[in-house]
Amino acid sequence: MSLSFEHAQSVAIIGGGPGGYEAALAAAQLGAEVTLVERAGVGGAAVITDVVPSKSLIATADAAVAIAASGDLGVQLFARGADGKPLTPEIAINLSAVNKRLLSLARQQSDDMRSSLVEAGVRIVSGHGRLEGRDAVVVSTGPGGTDFDRIEADTLVVSVGASPRELPSAKPDGDRxxxxxxxxxxxxxxxxxxxxxxxxxxxxxxxxxxxxxxxxxxxxxxxxxxxxxxxxxxxxxxxxxxxxxxxxxxxxxxxxxxxxxxxxxxxxxxxxxxxxxxxxxxxGSIPNTRGIGLEEAGVELTDSGHIRVNRVARTSVPNIYAAGDCTTFVPLASVAAMQGRTAIFHALGDVVIPLEQRRITANIFTAPEIATVGLQEKDIAAGAVNGVVHKLPLSANPRAKMIGIKDGFVKIIARAGSGTIIGGVIVGPRASDMIYPIAIAVERRLTVDQLSRVFAVYPSLSGSITDAVRAMHLVERTEGEEN
CATH class of the missing domain: 3.50.50.60 (FAD/NAD(P)-binding domain)
Incomplete structure (x- = not known):
């Protein structure tokens, strides 16, 4: 469904990463004329060289660990030698094959995203884009910057990402x-x-x-x-x-x-x-904001080169928005995507919910994974909120025992008095999936008692969330406490 405009709104986006991609889809959905400029491929660095390949590599590592640890569950790898005696098999990693697969997955994801944009009616221009004033983007499309394409638009979105930071005394050579x-x-x-x-x-x-x-x-x-x-x-x-x-x-x-x-x-x-x-x-990383016309257009930058944005992803110039790692907001792919959508909703007059730090869910894809949402224990220690913390080790969970999980925990953070859930931490396998019900509780301001009444499958790892909030039932309640 598109909004009704006196004339077709035009949107030009520099950068096709998560922020630019979602901005383009949202703008097309709302009936705008959309042009996306991307130099490397739709999905940007997040898909092609960062998030998708790195998490694919981590998935392979997780598979190797699962095989190596299967002996604890009674599953044993076995091979018989020429003399009939058992051999001890070794797990071999073909890194060349692994890398070929994950780069192929990344390119496939990029192609799928490109197809989604084309199907939505987004015009995609390959090349290096830069702002020309406050109402146009100039794209260098030819080799050596010889050919140019000028795109005028009512709304501009900058989502150019960031690149790995290099040290003067440690120059990468791409080999060692x-x-x-x-x-x-x-x-x-x-x-x-x-x-x-x-x-x-x-x-x-x-x-x-x-x-x-x-x-x-x-x-x-x-x-x-x-x-x-x-x-x-x-x-x-x-x-x-x-x-x-x-x-x-x-x-x-x-x-x-x-x-x-x-x-x-x-x-x-x-x-x-x-x-x-x-x-x-x-x-660390450096935002890709140099030489793309931001300062000339009046867009305010920090000393580090990040674009200053407010909670609706708007810059200091009213019709210019920015999303992703190039901004002063949290550098996560999911946040970039939300910024991209929020920017378009605000620019085109749709319903907007300003971004809040407390609503952001993050995950670290180590083994075990570490997932967080909302306020943390350090916020309580700093006096930012009067809260109560309860931590439950995963080793106490029956499902964890069955599948051999020894490390990790569920931590719930609630407001003292009301019992409103304001944050959480999960450490364990698939913590990125397990954090979701806590994220919903934070978003909807549910109390520990409300979450405890939700049925969890028995046995399941998510049952530890239920156990943790049930243990917080006696959090003291006070009349008039904020809910």
Whole structure:
């Protein structure tokens, strides 16, 4: 169903990642004339070189772990040698085949997204786009920037994403010193992968390559992995990493990374050195906002180059919106997609629900996964909210026992007095799926008693959510407490 306009509204979008893609679909659905400019392919870096291939790699690592751990469930791999005696089979990882598959999946996803846009009536222009003033986009479509296409539009959306941050003393070469976009060219499993950076990206790849069978050293400048995340979740992950044989170097800032005859040499700020076969640099990202006409159009940027946006993804220029990792909002693909839709709804006069930090659900695809939503325990400690926390280990769950889960927990955060659920953390397999009912509770402001009345399948991992909120039944209630 389209809105009724005096004249057809026109929308031009730079960048076809999750934010640009969803903005294009929403605009087409509302009856606007839509042009999407994308240089690499629909889906952008998120689909082609980031989220889709990395999570596909992690899925392969999870499969390897499942096979290796099946002996605990009584399932044993068996082979008989020529002499009739049993052999001990080994799990082999064909990294070249793995990478070929995941890049194929990424391209297939990109093609499917492109088909959806074409079917919706979106015009797609391949090339490098930049703003020309406040009402047009100029696209360089020819080799060397020789051909141009000018697109005028009532509403402009910038969704250009971000690129891996590089260090002057650790230049990626695409062979031994790598960013996360360059990992998929490796033909074989690295003998010893040194991961510099213990944020989400570093932790995910360290977890994946460890479970694929590589020796991994994780260099963290902080005192724990995943700084800023739930400390209990980080502690579980560190325990799993150490049990798997990973070397964790905390409070160890990398000073330089150089090539050697045998591989790489990482020098730490305190003078220590670490030698390995490959090094992954996971030290953050830089928004792709330089040289695309933002400042000339009057769009306000931060010192880091991120586009300042409000809760409806609007920039300092009324008809220019921005979505995704290039903005000052949370850098998640799901958030970029929501920003893209919200921007279009606002620009074209549809119903808009401004984005709120408390509604955002995030997941870290390590093994085990770490999923979070809403306010966290640190917010209570900081005095931002008067809350109550209850944590239940997954090891107490009957379904977890059946499938051999030993690590993880469910943590519920509720407002003291009303029992309103304001946040949660889940650590465990498929935490990204399990967090959803807690996210609904946060969104709809359900209380622990209301969520406890929802039937959970027995036995199921989600039953731990029910058990946790039931345990919070006696959270003191006070008349007049906000609900």
């Amino acid at each position: 010193i790598l960013t996360w976009t360059q990992l998929y060219d490796m033909k074989s499993l690295p003998e010893h992968l040194i991961v510099v950076g213990s944020g989400v990206t570093g932790a995910e790849f360290a977890s994946a390559y460890m479970n694929l069978g590589a020796k991994v050293t994780l260099v963290s400048s902080r005192d724990q992995v995943l700084p800023g995340e739930d400390p209990d979740a980080a502690a579980v992950l560190e325990k799993v990493f150490k049990r798997g044989g990973m070397t964790l170097l905390s409070k160890a800032r990398a000073d330089s990374v150089v090539r050697t005859d045998a591989g790489v040499l990482v020098t730490l700020a305190d003078g220590r050195t670490v030698e390995g076969s490959h090094c992954l640099l996971a030290v």
